[in-house]
Amino acid sequence: MSNVKYTQDHEWVRIDGDVGTIGITEYAQEQLGDVVFVELPEVGKAVTKGGEAAVVESVKAASEVFAPIDGEVVEVNDALAGEPGLVNSDPTGQGWFFKVRVKDASQLDALMDEAAYKSFVEGLH
Amino acid sequence: MTTSPESLLRTPLHALHLELGGKMVPFAGYDMPVQYPMGILKEHQHTRSAAGLFDVSHMGQVRLHGSDAAKALEALVPGDIEGLQPGRMRYTLFTNETAGILDDLMVTRCEDHLFLVVNAACKQQDIRHLEAHLAGSCRLEVLEDRALLALQGPEAASVLARFAPEVRDMRFMSGRAVTLFGAQAFVTRSGYTGEDGFELSIPADRAEEIARRLLAEPEVQPIGLGARDSLRLEAGLCLYGHDIDKTSTPVEAGLSWTIGKRRREEGGFPGHKIVMQQLTDGVDTCRVGILPEGKAPAREGTPIIGPAGDQIGTVTSGSFGPTVGGPVAMGYVRKEFAAEGTSLQLLVRGKALPAKVAAMPFVPHRYRKG
Incomplete structure (x- = not known):
């Protein structure tokens, strides 16, 4: 999974060609607790690096999900509408949020790779 | 307000919460478990x-000790305390001169005193309030050495009756002294979930042991503050500081039922005139x-929009109701929009989402009334 990058806000983006799939990390889902609702962007929307792109709600509270990179939303995970708990059970797989067409691949260089993210999370404890 | 973990108070069960994997958060000055590894949804269910x-x-x-304690307390609350039979319990409110609510509380008449349970966030203020107004007429005893556990749910009675058979036939909103695992407990059949259940006032130095004994029963799991909040919201019960506060009166809050007939006629509590006028x-x-029609929860502070597009109220509590299987909320609206079934809109993140005024509780109460 060397093509996966991470943000300090605990989003991940996996690059396949010019499409990036975005979700939240295992650490993030654990911090949130049971996810009960996800608000996803509309297909066609332009998202910008660091801008609010989605909202994830646990029983207790709503949290923003930020876009790790610039891009245009090309697909959203409709399965989350009926089964938001996928974010908890499989955050980096079936619990993905949305896909974007990557606008500027060089933005990925500023994000953390898996090893860097792992030590970042360890530093939070 | 940010509070460093070091300055937070701890209950007698603090070490047990940590051992059980509780996720600790600051609440009313205490370091409390918001959830355990089971998670809020499963804890709720x-x-x-x-x-x-x-x-x-x-x-x-x-x-409150003293032969005139009930009469004295009535000077501060609109509830009928003098009419409370021994062993019976009542929900009431501290009000101020403008009929604003200072706190909500439970009062149980014991043989030679009144037993009060008040909110954590208000307790210092409540104690000062009681001292300032009742000092001459009764003696105040703050129970610093007692823990309070709540055992809630349809199996609560059969679990507790295994160790104290006399609780089985207690009625909802009654209290009695019980010997529990050799400790002197004061047990009330009451709670904050809408389910049958008990609250157990027990010696602090026996609390951990008693909690462990109850948790050892197969029906019992530890439940955190997160599920406590979603359970009470589905039950339509107010949370002080959110659904009721100094800016709301008992009548506005839908709590007129807590004001006894005699109290309405005789008055003698702060704000009586305003209450009667209302x-x-x-x-x-x-x-x-309020039941949102979609899946998005409407949180506290969400503006409520009427048919004309103007704001007609505000959500005071809102979350996902695990038993309802969707979002639930309560809030204040202008009276012309308060009828059950009225269509409203909730302004969530700039989007107007459809909702309807709905009867509470959202999940039927299952108290033991008989």
Whole structure:
């Protein structure tokens, strides 16, 4: 999974060609607790690096999900509408949020790779 | 307000919460478990289907001694306390001169005193309030050495009766002294979940042991503050500081039922005149239940929009109701929009989402009334 990058806000983006799939990390889902609702962007929307792109709600509270990179939303995970708990059970797989067409691949260089993210999370404890 | 973990108070069960994997958060000055590894959804459902054990030791426990204690307390609350039979319990409110609510509390008449349970966040203020107004007429005893546990859910009675058979036939809103695992407990059949259940006032130095004994029963799981909040919201019960506060009166809050007939006639509690005026003339805003039609929860502070597009109220509590299987909320709206079934819109993140005024509780109460 060397093509996966991470943000300090605990989003991940996996690059396949010019499409990036975005979700939240295992650490993030654990911090949130049971996810009960996800608000996803509309297909066609332009998202910008660091801008609010989605909202994830646990029983207790709503949290923003930020876009790790610039891009245009090309697909959203409709399965989350009926089964938001996928974010908890499989955050980096079936619990993905949305896909974007990557606008500027060089933005990925500023994000953390898996090893860097792992030590970042360890530093939070 | 940020509070460093070091300055937070701890209940007698603090070490047990950590051992059980509780996720600790600051609440009313205490370091409390918001959830355990089971998670809020499962903890909520477990309480509705079996039995949940809650640490509510952060709440204030106070005894009022003296033959005139009931009469004296009536000077501060609109509830009929003098009419409370021994062993019976009542929900009431501290009000101020403008009929604003200072706190809500439970009062149980014991043989030679009144037993009060008040909110954690208000307890210092409540104690000062009681001292300032009742010092001459009765003696105040703050129970610093008692823990308070809540055992809630349809299996709560069969679990507790294994160790104290006399609790089986207790009625909802009654209390009695019980020997529990050799400790002197004061048990009330009451709670904050809408389910049958008990609150157990027990010696602090026996609390951990008693909690462990109850948790060892197969029906019982530890439940955190997160599920406590979703359970009470589905049950339509107010949370002080959110659904009721100094800016709401008992009548606006839909709590007129707590004001006894004699108290309405005789008065003698702060804000009586305003309460009577509101009971006669009606109120401008009132607390209602709200069911959003979609899946998005509407949180506290969400503006409520009327058919004309103007704001007609505000959500005071809102979350996902695990038993309802969707979002639930309560809030205050102008009275012309308060009828059950009225269509409203909730302004969530700039989007107007459809919702309806709904009857509360959202999940039927299952108290033991018989």
